[in-house]
Amino acid sequence: MQPFGILAAAACPLPLANLDTDQLIPARFMSRPRSAGYGDFLLHDLRRGADGALRPDFPLNRPERAGAAILVARRNFGSGSSREAAAYALLDGGIRCVLAPSFGDIFASNAVNNGLLPARLAEEQVETLLAWLEEGGREVTVDLLACSVAAGSHRWGFAIDPVWRTKLLNGWSDVDLTLSHAAEIEAFMAADRSARPWAWLDGAAGD
Known part of the structure; x- marks a missing residue:
């Protein structure tokens, strides 16, 4: 597993609460082998219309969010079922970190075990970050060594279980x-x- 230290990357605002694992990857796509990759199915039913075409208004589909490696979402991200494929879909879709006020417990554990950082910010900080991104902000720096997030002039500390932090820092x-x-x-x-x-x-x- 690739160690996680400092990530400076494009971030995408996803102003949704209670985004569950079935939304992250619908169950009908989970029969394919892990080696085939799950990135195309990340948030499939939210990102695509009934005809399968990408919705241009969905945040991850916007041209200015291309290559985003950080998601910023509202509370209770990854709630619902225990499917580890939700973490696979995020990683295969290029996401290395999710910033949110809270996470589903099993999702967060699966994320860490696959090298994906679930970092907890206070709700007001998430709202500030979402607004900054919507106003044209793009690059966010997530520093696991210092447990900090930087976006423009904003600086915040984030919370993560210390054992999870050790595992991510070392790729363990x-x-x-x-x-x-x-x-x-x-x-x-x-x-x-x-x-x-x-x-x-x-x-x-x-x-």
Whole structure:
């Protein structure tokens, strides 16, 4: 997984609350293999009309938002079902960070496990950022090292679980995070074997 440090990129305003995972990627598109990519289905039913054509008025379809890697949305982003494909669709669609006041818990966990940053800003800060983008703002800098967001003259701190921050900064999975404590685990096992040899099968601790 690619580590996340500082991202300076075009941002897209998505002034919607309670955007759920079925909207992020409708279930009918989830039968294809992950390797085929899910980016074309990101927000499919919101971005496209009944005829399948892109809606020019939808934020992500506007020419000035081309190449956006940051989404700015309202509260409860990623609510609904636990589908990990919602994170796949965002990443395959070029999104590396979502800024919102709150996230669905399972979505946020899936996002982090795939290298996507769910950063929480206060609602008033999100509204200010949305307005700035609608007024012509484009590039936003998200700094996970400092847990900060910069947009024009605006500067804010954002919130994220510290364990998630560590995983994203290092590009770690849950297994990698566990292995980062290998020395402590080995020391505990050795001490426990010494204190309770009767609890161990034959062989050295860790065999």
